[in-house]
Amino acid sequence: MLYHINSPSLTVSVSSQGAQLMSILGSDGTEYLWQGDARYWGDRALTIFPYVARLTGGSYTYRGQTYHLPIHGFAPTAEFTVCDQAADSVAFCLTSSPEFYAMYPFRFRYEIRYTLRDDVLTVRSTVQNLDDKTMYFGMGGHPGINVPLEKNLGFEDYALEFSPCTPRRVEFTPDCFITGNALPFPLDGGRLPLRHDMFDEDAIVLQDVTGPVTLRSPSGTHGVTLSAPDYPFYGFWHTPRTDAPFVCMEPWSSLPARQDVVTDLEQQADLIPLEPDHTYTADWSLHCF
Secondary structure, eight states: OEEEEEOSSEEEEEESBTTOEEEEEETTSOBOBOOOBTTTBSOSEEEEOSSOSOOGGGEEEETTEEEEOOTTOSGGGOBOEEEEEETTEEEEEEEOOHHHHHHSOOOEEEEEEEEEETTEEEEEEEEEEOSSSOEEEOOEEEEEEESOSSTTOOGGGOEEEEOSOOOEEEEEOTTSOEEEEEEEOOOBTTEEEOOGGGGTTSOEEEESOOSOEEEEOTTOSOEEEEEOTTOSEEEEEOOTTSOOSEEEEEEESSOOOBTTOOEETTTOTTSEEEOTTOEEEEEEEEEEO
16 A cells, blocks of 8 residues: 655655655655666665565574574565554554564564655654564665656766765675675865676765765766665665666665575674664665755
């Protein structure tokens, strides 16, 4: 089922299936969000929880037992319940169940709230540990942004513009697992011009990004700024080896597994540990102008 929230500048639609953004429509008719196309990528803005990206063999261990999770966890395909709604905000909830417990042995409540303030969409994720043991998780967003955003422009007219920083690129294997290395990633005047072939080896995942990142063209008037101060990793992706007309701007709280290593959930240092009866909250936002 679709739910809609509004501001003077934007109308946002979200599906209860996966609590996935389905549209970010400007008051002038500009659609900022990728609308899905099976030739490239059928989704639009996956909700990531409780693990970011891939596990080796789709498996991990916890206290000596093996469990299985799909890529980005079970949130992308779960049916969420609407737990709060107003004209400018809507919140979706997911709670532990026998089905989830078989994949992820923790009792939890996960809430994702979308709030509009004029032309800024804020996404707040809240995790409550309802268990009697520490839970470990990762989470993030996966919104695809249409590129170009204006009819008279092309993909390569756009660039990602960074606040002053010296980011490092997380090194991935050809199978999209991490090596444990992070390499210098120099920017040309704080800009990363877009080319389709820059994604031929899959996502560009950066750490040490300080401040927001803006996608725009100097020849256009529309763009999108991602702010994610609570997330240590920023991913940028489109379907490898294609001319896909979108770029995903992804805040990640943690990284995928190492190549050929089955993750011990308690030993992955970048996962978030949450003590029993505690709550964790993190925000990211899109400024669509």
